[in-house]
Amino acid sequence: MPKQKTHKGTKKRFRLSAKGKAKHRQSGTSHLAARMSQKRKRNLRGTTTIAECMEKSIQIALNGYSN
DSSP, X not given: OOOOOOOHHXXXXXXXXXXXXXXXXXXXXXXXXXXXXXXXXXXXXXXXXOOHHHHHHHHHHHTTOOO
């Protein structure tokens, strides 16, 4: 049986927490922020967890490697 390879695009965008939840950076933060309200920019800071329905597919794509 061949090994399951890590999906590199997923590895760049997600990290798994200790309990297996997928953390990611929120979209819309890289540029064009001048037109956003301060409240919107403030709420986009930091990382969030992905929806539960997508967690399994992210874990399979990462194949255990998330750093």
